[in-house]
Amino acid sequence: MEEHIGSCCCGDIEYCFKGDPINSIFCYCSECQSLTGSDKWFGIWVPKDNFNFTKGAPSTYSRVGDSGKKVNYQFCGNCSTTLCAEITVGKFNSVSATSLKNNKFSPKMSIYTSSAPSWALFPENVPKFDILPPGMGG
Ligand SMILES: [Zn+2]
Ligand SMILES: [Zn+2]
Structure with missing residues (x-):
């Protein structure tokens, strides 16, 4: 499986994920x-089991999402770059696509x-949804 690597601004935290994402979205919430x-x-939505931090230990900020389940943001305590948000309901x-070393994905x-x-x-020719598309939960 193809490997994708990324890091925060200062380089303290690095991560890797394997394989194809399940979705790639622009979120305007x-x-x-x-x-x-x-x-x-x-x-870039990646199954949790395919994602690992490979350097450093991120800080976490948690909030309750629309689903009532937690969203856990992993960020660098030094430079404050948010690397990913763990959507526990899904x-x-x-x-964060901007933290990827070579982002080849488009929304x-x-x-x-x-x-x-x-x-x-808004990008042209990309479907827009008021909140989430039907069936995607939230
Ligand atoms: Zn950093
Ligand atoms: Zn959002």
């Missing part, structure tokens, strides 16, 4: 805006667009 200082988070990690859908700021940018 208010939490993602706060975390990124931007209109969206570019998340047993996958939403890996397949835009989600939580109802929370997007008025100045948000």
Whole structure:
């Protein structure tokens, strides 16, 4: 299986995931805006079992998601880069595409667009969903 590696800004934390992601999304929810200082988070969804930290120990910030289950953000305590968000209800990690060394993925859908700021940018020809697509839980 193909390996994908990434790291935080300062290099203290590194990770690796194997194989193809199950999804790649632009998320415009208010939490993602706060975390990124931007209109969206570019998340690469990777099954939890395929993802490992390979250097350093990330700090964790947890909040309760729309599902009522926890979302655990893993970030570098030194440079504050968020590397991934563990979506416990779906047993996958939403890996920050901008932390990947060679990101070859492109967004397949835009989600939580109802929370997007008025100045948000949306990619062309990518389906938009007010919150999540039907059947994706949340
Ligand atoms: Zn760092
Ligand atoms: Zn979000």
